[in-house]
Amino acid sequence: MRRAIYAGRQVVQDLLFCRNTSSHLVGLFVQIQDELKQFQQPGERPNLYIICEGSAQALRPAVQDDVYGIGREALINALRHAHARNIEIAVVFQCNALSLNVRDDGCGIEPKLVASSNNEHLGLAGIRDKADRMGARLSIWSAPGCGTELEFKVPGSVAFLA
Numbered sequence: 431m432r433r434a435i436y437a438g439r440q441v442v443q444d445l446l447f448c449r450n451t452s453s454h455l456v457g458l459f460v461q462i463q464d465e466l467k468q469f470q471q472p473g474e475r476p477n478l479y480i481i482c483e484g485s486a487q488a489l490r491p492a493v494q495d496d497v498y499g500i501g502r503e504a505l506i507n508a509l510r511h512a513h514a515r516n517i518e519i520a521v522v523f524q525c526n527a528l529s530l531n532v533r534d535d536g537c538g539i540e541p542k543l544v545a546s547s548n549n550e551h552l553g554l555a556g557i558r559d560k561a562d563r564m565g566a567r568l569s570i571w572s573a574p575g576c577g578t579e580l581e582f583k584v585p586g587s588v589a590f591l592a
Contacts (some may be wrong), residue, residue, distance in 0.1 A: 509538070
């Protein structure tokens, strides 16, 4: 039931936040900075670093929306739950894959929650669902007090327009 509620909420959020004027994934992450202010804790002003590596390639619209949704969720988690001071998001275009890496220096996540595929943290469940839908590889590293790193890699045959 919770997953169904989460999925419905994500569809609405995707419609609101992923359909904007930029067609370039990195541009979407640049534009999100104003939206993220609503998730910051009072007095917190984290640094957000956005990096693009490789030659940008045209993405399939559904892939762009899902990759953006994963990055957005990771950024929101870093602000809302981890209270990160520094957050880095890197979009890496390779000839055979698209990677998204999100790193923060926040409070981290308990290892049992990272390892669990059936937990109360619906944000992580949504990220996993999107990764599974695309046949992507998802890795999450975290420990209490050590920040979090999410690496998401989509095969080029799925990510890029022909």
